[in-house]
Amino acid sequence: MTREGDVYRLSPPLVLYQGRSRVKTLFGITLSAILALGISSAHAETLDADDIAFQALSPVVSALLNSEDADELMVRADKLESTDTLQAIAVYLAATREDHKQILAPYQVAALFARRGDDKLAERFLKVADDRGLWFGPQLAGDEDFADLRQTSTFKSVLANAQQRYAKIAKGKVGAISVLNPPATIPVPAACRPVLVWLHGYGVNGEVDESYQPLADTGAIVLGINGTEMINAVDSFRWIGPGFEGTHKAVQNGLKELAAQQCIDRKRVYLMGFSQGSQHAGALLAQHPEDYAGALLLSPGGNQPTPTVSKARGKKVYVINGKMEGPGNQQMSADFRKLFSEGNEVKSTTHDGGHFFPEDWRTSLPLALRWMMGTEA
Structure with a gap:
């Protein structure tokens, strides 16, 4: 025009x-x-x-x-x-x-x-x-x-x-991985480094750039994964159902690809998701606890039913959501708190905002990750 x-x-x-x-x-x-x-x-x-x-x-x-x-x-x-x-x-x-x-x-x-x-x-x-x-x-x-x-x-x-x-x-875009490593100044543990798997929200992608560095500064490798289906742009993805097995397979493939590049501690794989990715992260921990050590769930949301049965025991789960989020998101956050309440350690916080990261996420999310990994000190 x-x-x-x-x-x-x-x-x-x-x-x-x-x-x-x-x-x-x-x-x-x-x-x-x-x-x-x-x-x-x-x-x-x-x-x-x-x-x-x-x-x-x-x-x-x-x-x-x-x-x-x-x-x-x-x-x-x-x-x-x-x-x-x-x-x-x-x-x-x-x-x-x-x-x-x-x-x-x-x-x-x-x-x-x-x-x-x-x-x-x-x-x-x-x-x-x-x-x-x-x-x-x-x-x-x-x-x-x-x-x-x-x-x-x-x-x-x-x-x-x-x-x-x-x-x-x-081809080559769905499930593609993005990796952000901790600083070289952080020593590599004897059992290799833990991994934080990032599951993005609807309509974006799994790229992890330097803005995620505070999470990598905890000593964990941050592994971003593109969703299981492209939507209507080459940088826009979602996690599709029915169920959550397609996401589990994508995460395991991503971890396998990462393990071929560097040593990772498969016993210390943590999940972090936002919105739709958060729902899938919670579901993966509930259904495949042998593969994941804990989950950081940010503003969970999505159209699939939240799992009502969890096999996870002895895991650490941190749920964060905004006070101004819609009723569906509020309910799903409550559902996950309840789902993991038996036999696991659950922490929960709310922030004053809506369906987005808390304003202090560069500080609060690394603290939550350190709590899950047991490295608060």
Whole structure:
């Protein structure tokens, strides 16, 4: 999107002019959006054309005028989805035209049209996404927006192409490891170094950079692992079910790869997770206590049921969550405290924030890890 004087131009033929005179010409279009915006017809009669057009189009116009590129349009469209799908579609369409390499934009347009029951337009933009190289097959396969289209030839063709591309793109990325070692000044124990396995939250990845150094300063090797499925970007992953065995396998493969690089103490492998990764970390300790020595659970969350039975005994578990988190996260934190209460040592703290690390995490998390490893002194 480029600015030329007082004219903001997108891909032809869509041109939005600043000023009230141009907005009046959109009156006919905006009348159809009145109901979607929750403006009653009686109220609409008390408004002039400018007022109606402004109320209907202002979020879209604001997104178009204030976004520098397609990425910013995507962010704004995502925010609009929860309030008005038509407005979100308009901004996703702008992103689709703005960047002809953009895959997620036409995908989102297709999903929103499918959600509204417009199957023809949904299929049209699925084809656009496919032509641009749609590759996130697992997400497409499980997307409930397309439930009514799954038996159509268009959807089956697009899905097959996306699954083939996913297999190539995800190779070497799913389950990939990232390693952060303790400083060389910390002596290596006789039984080699302990390992802290980091299980990330939904939509990010397992890369451990220098910001995690306070954890490595405890003497533990920090091992980050990418989730078991890529979502819709090459740096965006999740831990998939059903159950937690896929995550356990990924962690064990990561530890095997790390052990081929340096000596590690397999009896002192600790888990640390956040959100979805935290739920999986707690489940792994409960179901495979022979492989893990303890777990640091930060703001656990996720859509799977939390395990109700634990085989863990003699383990150390530290649960941390924010006071401002949602009810589901609060409940899961309580569930894990209860799950490990029998035969294990459990510590628990809350911070004043929401669903994120505590502000003092660079100090508090290493202290929690030292407690689990028995090296507080």
